[in-house]
Amino acid sequence: MAGVTSPSMPVWMIRNTVRGNRTFCTLNEGLGKVLRYGANGPEVLERLRWMGGTLGPALQKALARSGPIALKPLMARALHMGDEMHNRNAAASSLLFKLLAPALLRAGIAERTAAEVLDFINGNDHFFLNVAMPACKAMLDAAAGVPGSTMVVAMARNGTEFGIRLSGTGERWFTTPAPFLDGLFFAGYTKEDASRDIGDSAITETAGIGGFSMAAAPAIVQFVGGTPREALAHTLAMGHITLWANRAFTIPSLDFSGAPAGIDARKVVDTGILPIINSGIAHREAGIGQIGAGITRAPMACFTQAVVALEEMRRAQESAGPA
Amino acid sequence: MAGVTSPSMPVWMIRNTVRGNRTFCTLNEGLGKVLRYGANGPEVLERLRWMGGTLGPALQKALARSGPIALKPLMARALHMGDEMHNRNAAASSLLFKLLAPALLRAGIAERTAAEVLDFINGNDHFFLNVAMPACKAMLDAAAGVPGSTMVVAMARNGTEFGIRLSGTGERWFTTPAPFLDGLFFAGYTKEDASRDIGDSAITETAGIGGFSMAAAPAIVQFVGGTPREALAHTLAMGHITLWANRAFTIPSLDFSGAPAGIDARKVVDTGILPIINSGIAHREAGIGQIGAGITRAPMACFTQAVVALEEMRRAQESAGPA
Numbered sequence: 001m002a003g004v005t006s007p008s009m010p011v012w013m014i015r016n017t018v019r020g021n022r023t024f025c026t027l028n029e030g031l032g033k034v035l036r037y038g039a040n041g042p043e044v045l046e047r048l049r050w051m052g053g054t055l056g057p058a059l060q061k062a063l064a065r066s067g068p069i070a071l072k073p074l075m076a077r078a079l080h081m082g083d084e085m086h087n088r089n090a091a092a093s094s095l096l097f098k099l100l101a102p103a104l105l106r107a108g109i110a111e112r113t114a115a116e117v118l119d120f121i122n123g124n125d126h127f128f129l130n131v132a133m134p135a136c137k138a139m140l141d142a143a144a145g146v147p148g149s150t151m152v153v154a155m156a157r158n159g160t161e162f163g164i165r166l167s168g169t170g171e172r173w174f175t176t177p178a179p180f181l182d183g184l185f186f187a188g189y190t191k192e193d194a195s196r197d198i199g200d201s202a203i204t205e206t207a208g209i210g211g212f213s214m215a216a217a218p219a220i221v222q223f224v225g226g227t228p229r230e231a232l233a234h235t236l237a238m239g240h241i242t243l244w245a246n247r248a249f250t251i252p253s254l255d256f257s258g259a260p261a262g263i264d265a266r267k268v269v270d271t272g273i274l275p276i277i278n279s280g281i282a283h284r285e286a287g288i289g290q291i292g293a294g295i296t297r298a299p300m301a302c303f304t305q306a307v308v309a310l311e312e313m314r315r316a317q318e319s320a321g322p323a
Numbered sequence: 324m325a326g327v328t329s330p331s332m333p334v335w336m337i338r339n340t341v342r343g344n345r346t347f348c349t350l351n352e353g354l355g356k357v358l359r360y361g362a363n364g365p366e367v368l369e370r371l372r373w374m375g376g377t378l379g380p381a382l383q384k385a386l387a388r389s390g391p392i393a394l395k396p397l398m399a400r401a402l403h404m405g406d407e408m409h410n411r412n413a414a415a416s417s418l419l420f421k422l423l424a425p426a427l428l429r430a431g432i433a434e435r436t437a438a439e440v441l442d443f444i445n446g447n448d449h450f451f452l453n454v455a456m457p458a459c460k461a462m463l464d465a466a467a468g469v470p471g472s473t474m475v476v477a478m479a480r481n482g483t484e485f486g487i488r489l490s491g492t493g494e495r496w497f498t499t500p501a502p503f504l505d506g507l508f509f510a511g512y513t514k515e516d517a518s519r520d521i522g523d524s525a526i527t528e529t530a531g532i533g534g535f536s537m538a539a540a541p542a543i544v545q546f547v548g549g550t551p552r553e554a555l556a557h558t559l560a561m562g563h564i565t566l567w568a569n570r571a572f573t574i575p576s577l578d579f580s581g582a583p584a585g586i587d588a589r590k591v592v593d594t595g596i597l598p599i600i601n602s603g604i605a606h607r608e609a610g611i612g613q614i615g616a617g618i619t620r621a622p623m624a625c626f627t628q629a630v631v632a633l634e635e636m637r638r639a640q641e642s643a644g645p646a
Contacts (some may be wrong), residue, residue: 080542081405081414082575091404094417101424102441111428118425218575219403228576252405253551253576254540 009048010056012131014071016138023134023141027051027059028230030124032186032289036199037282039289044219058109058117059100066103069096071135072248075209078128079249079259084217085132086201086210087224087278087293092128097121135202136207143167143262150310151243152263155206155275156297159198159282162300167267168310176301181236181281183225183294195284201209208246208261211295212238216251216259224278224293226297234276241267265310268303332371333379337394338616339461346457346464350374350382353447355509355612359433359522360605361528362612381432381440389426392419394458395571398532401451402572407540407562408455408549409533410601411614415451420444422622459530466490466585473633474566475586478529478598478621482521482605487625489588491633499624504604506548506617518607520619525600531569531584534599534618535561539574539582547601547616557599558583564590564598588633591626 011024031046033039063069074095081091088130100121104114121127135259137154144153149167156163156173163173178196204210214220215235218228235251238260245258263275274297281292334347349359352370356362386392397418404414423444427437444450460477467476472490479486486496501519508514527533537543538558541551558574561583568581586598597620604615 077413083404090400091414091417094414095422097424098417098420098445100440101420102445105428105434105438105441115425118428122421122425179589222579228578252544255551256545294332 009088010052010059010241012134014131014134014138015068016142019142021138021141023137025130025134027055028124028127028130031126031280034289037280037288037290038286039135040287044289054113054183055117055120058104058107058113061107061109062100062103064109066099069099069129074099075132075135076249079209079216080252081224082217082219084130084204084210084213084278085128086204086218087129087280088217088220089128089132090125092132093121093125096128096131129194129201132209133203136209137201139207140203145170148310148314150264150266150307152206152265152303152306154204155263155277155302156200157197157202157308159195162197162299162302164265164298164306166306166310169306169313172309174302174305174309176299176305179296179299181279181292181294181296183281183292184223185281185292186290189283189291193283193285193288193291195282197277197279201278201279202298205275205277205298206240206263208249208259210243211278212242212261213249213259214276215254215277218253220278226295237273238276240271241273246316265303265306268298269307272300274298274300331375331380333375335457337457337461339455339465342420342465344461344464346460348379348453348457349569350378351447351450351453354603355447357612360463360603360611360613361609363610367612377436378440378443381427381430381436381623384430384432384621385423385426388430389422392422394454396420398455398458399572402532402536402539403575405540405542406451407527407533407536407543407601408451409527410449410452410603411540411543412451413448413456415455416444416448419451419454442528452524455532456526459526459532461510462530463526466491471633471637473587473589473630475529475588475598475626475629478525478586478600478625479523480517480520480525481562485520485625487492487588487621487629489629489633491638492629497625497628497631497632499622499628502619502622504602504615504617504619506604508604508615509613512606512614514616516606516608516611518605520600520602521605522602524602525621528621529586531565531572531582534601535584536572536574536582537599537601538577541576543601547618549618560596561599564596588626588629591621591623592630597621597623 015022078092083091123312140153144167144237146167151167152164153167154165157178161175162178163175205212214231242260243262243264246261247258249259250256278295283291334349337346341493401415406414463476467490469490474490475487476490477488480501484498485501486498528535537554565583566585566587569584570581572582573579601618603613606614
């Protein structure tokens with residue numbers, strides 16, 4: 001379920017209707033020179049002002065008119081339409097657009113404003129990413145805090161470090177230096193310009209979409225590199241380190257098998273198979289923005305630390321004696 | 324390029340901008356009880372009146388505002404989004420919706436009417452089919468009339484006979500009894516209720532999409548039956564009976580190879596591989612409508628007749644002596 005708050009910096013508001021927990025995310029600005037990749041020039045600020053003053057309030061009115069949007073069926077449909085919802089959101093953005101357009105029209109918004117809003121969403125195939133991320137977080141937060149659980153409930157990177165959280169180890173982050181990405185660069189940039197892996201978006205992989213569901217999105221290799229066969233292989237490999245196949249998110253090309261979901265840190269350590277992540281690439285210098293997209297792996301050190309920490313918790317509990 | 328005329332029975336107007344030829348098609352009514360499948364009850368007629376009086380004029384105004392829509396890039400994108408554009412048009416319909424929505428908004432159409440129109444398109448994932456068909460015909464008509472050519476430029480069925488036309492044999496149809504389809508039936512119907520293969524929609528296969536591009540649309544098997552692997556096999560097999568791969572329409576899961584396009588009647592006869600067609604299934608009795616969807620093959624007799632006829636033309640020309 002999604003709502004939007006405003007003004008100034010509007011955010012999507014996602015509610016896990018089963019568990020009641022809520023998550024939030026800013027609205028997607030598009031590619032290239034955008035604040036979330038460190039760009040901060042006048043055009044970035046101008047767009048953000050428009051998003052705060054026009055886009056946010058318009059979406060808020062539209063959603064008040066339409067009521068909350070059920071995201072799980074929308075995301076399931078998008079997986080059947082070639083999206084993996086991390087770096088390919090063309091279908092999900094279109095499906096969201098189809099729900100928002102009639103609502104915008106019925107919400108009594110000035111024609112010119114509504115048309116501007118539709119053009120903006122229309123022109124940004126990544127618009128749904130900032131809905132997919134908090135939707136994944138809303139699912140994963142519900143799995144946090146299970147004693148003894150080795151399930152990974154968050155993976156995140158800040159351009160310097162890569163960190164994960166396990167369900168059984170609370171709010172502690174297990175970190176190590178973030179990797180670089182292997183991928184495709186926008187015209188004029190090379191890997192020399194790239195920062196280390198950065199951003200919260202690996203929450204999609206943590207939930208079983210993104211890199212984990214690349215078999216559903218063969219066309220994504222035109223954006224992140226690699227081949228359709230590798231995309232297929234990534235999804236199959238992820239089945240070895242996950243706890244289950246998510247039957248709500250099926251992958252047609254794999255006979256509608258469920259997306260490999262719920263990374264088990266123990267299985268990562270046991271098999272040596274590292275979680276695949278496809279992601280955008282930021283320029284190493286602040287102010288420039290996104291310069292490409294590619295593929296990387298979550299580093300092993302996070303998982304070994306996490307599994308050791310969980311074992312230490314178990315031993316500490318054991319030596320404290322039965323409750 | 325698309326336009327729409329009205330009132331009473333509005334039609335899409337497609338122009339081949341290279342050759343200048345034009346084609347036409349009614350607007351898609353949806354699934355189930357619809358006129359194009361023989362249903363003619365009050366709700367069918369009421370919908371048609373609304374389409375003639377409201378939908379058609381609204382689209383005409385929107386297209387006057389937006390200008391003609393370039394269909395080839397839209398169709399190419401839809402192939403990357405899991406459509407094959409015969410029985411799966413979810414992505415193409417969404418992409419068309421995204422172009423039409425802002426244009427409807429800017430065309431000065433009453434808010435209530437515009438919202439009704441958006442709801443209608445939104446609720447019909449087959450809306451683009453009636454654009455895809457004339458787009459395919461516009462491409463194929465440009466290939467008609469090439470002396471000696473064994474390229475198939477039309478395949479059509481009328482519920483009784485199946486017919487094809489070759490480029491080199493003019494307007495003559497080569498016909499044989501139409502086959503039945505093997506497929507999935509809507510609740511309450513079985514293959515006993517089915518008519519023989521019917522409709523103009525095999526023009527999509529003739530142009531290399533539809534059944535020929537099912538590898539791009541693994542999710543379609545939930546609608547027409549079969550497995551994703553069979554869908555892949557169909558596309559690969561069609562490569563043996565076609566003249567080329569259409570580089571404008573690429574299939575991501577096959578390493579972005581072009582859709583197998585331009586059926587060569589001689590190759591069909593030589594290999595014994597029959598063109599695959601996925602299609603809707605009509606009830607055998609008039610007035611009921613569509614009762615399912617499935618897969619069939621174009622019958623061999625059409626191709627043998629056509630190849631023989633072309634050879635007879637060649638001999639007649641030879642015996643008439645050099646020009």
